[in-house]
Structures are given as structure tokens and as C-alpha cells.
Amino acid sequence: MAANEFNDFYCNEVLSGRTPVEIVRETENVLAFYHTRPFYEEHIVVIPKRHILSIITVKQDELDILKEIFSVIKDIATEMNKKFGACTVSTNVGSYQSTKHMHWHVRYGNRIRD
Template sequence: MNQDFYCDEVLNGKTPVNTVFETDSVLAYHHTQPFYDHHIVVIPKIHISSLISDEAENTGQLLLEMMEVIKKIAEEMVNKTGASKIITNLGAYQDTKHLHWHVVSGNKIR
């Protein structure tokens, strides 16, 4: 059984996070173990296993709200650092089976 770090730890409050932006449905926070100098994670507050899942909750409205948050975070990062990259992983590349996006900038640190 795959653990869902976002549901099991972040959304349940077991792992504290430094929130960057939050709506009723979406949470953006500084990665707890960043891979880049600037590394923000954006997640839905309900469980959706991935971008390509066919779960009922994987609605256009929630994805649109996530994209609006990602756009805001990416714009702030570009203004601060001069660049940003937006990443999501699917299939075998996705360690945690909970839809999430990384907004990153700077040097890769691990």
C-alpha cells in the first residue's frame, strides 16, 4: 500500500508546513525537503491520486483553482528569482499518489 504523505501527514497536521497560499480547496507550501533553492508544493485538499485519474473529484473546477494558485505562486517566484519551473509527475515518476505540483526555481540542491 502506498502512503499518501499529503493526506496522512500534511493535511492532517502531523507534519507542519510553511504555508505560502491557501484557498478552501488548495494548499501551497514550502517543500519540507526541497530539491531546489526555491521549492513550493501545490496540492488539492481532497485526495485525487493523479492528474490522469478518473476519480469523481477530479473536476475541471478544482483543476482550474489549482492552476490559478500555481499561476500566482509562479508569478511571485519569477518576480523574486527571475524564473520558475512547474512540474508534476505521473505513473512511476510519482512517489506520492496524490495530485501535486512543484513550483521551483534556482539550483537543484539534492
């Protein structure tokens, strides 16, 4: 299934360059950026540059990308924890996943919008 066959904001907008983002960290396979419409005071999204639907669909040949993602998440969470004393790291699966591209939220603070 091609990425554009379903709701994939990250492939269709962010990775294509159609929606500009403020990059926090970038590696060969991972992009971390400030959420385009943040829900929290500090809200960073971490995505693989390769289309992977969800954490439960990761294939054997994608495990190195997953390790790279977790390395980026660890660095961002460490920095956020030093700055604020806490943070939340989360991902969604199935019907909770509004964007059908594996992504992680690293966030801190009060909810600023619904």
C-alpha cells in the first residue's frame, strides 16, 4: 500500500517538504521536529523517514531504524527531563493512530489546546 493511499501527514506533507517544520534533530533515517499544531507547552514529534505504519508492523529489516528512533527519542527525552524535570513519551496504535505513519510524541507541560 502506498503512503498516499491513506491518511499519512508525515509522508504526504512533512517528508515531502510541503509542510515546513522546525527540526529538532535529524539522522539518516529519523526526523524529530516541533509539532506543527502543538497540544502541549513543549511538543516534539519523532518519525522514521521511511514509511512504517505502526510499531506493531515493524519488520525484521526495519529494526535498525527502530533502534535509531529510540536513540533520538532517548536524547530528546533526556534533554527535556533536564530542562523541565519530566516528560511523556507516547505512540498510538490502531484506531487511536490518526496519522497512519509510526510516530512518537515527546512532550512536557499542560495541554494548550484540544
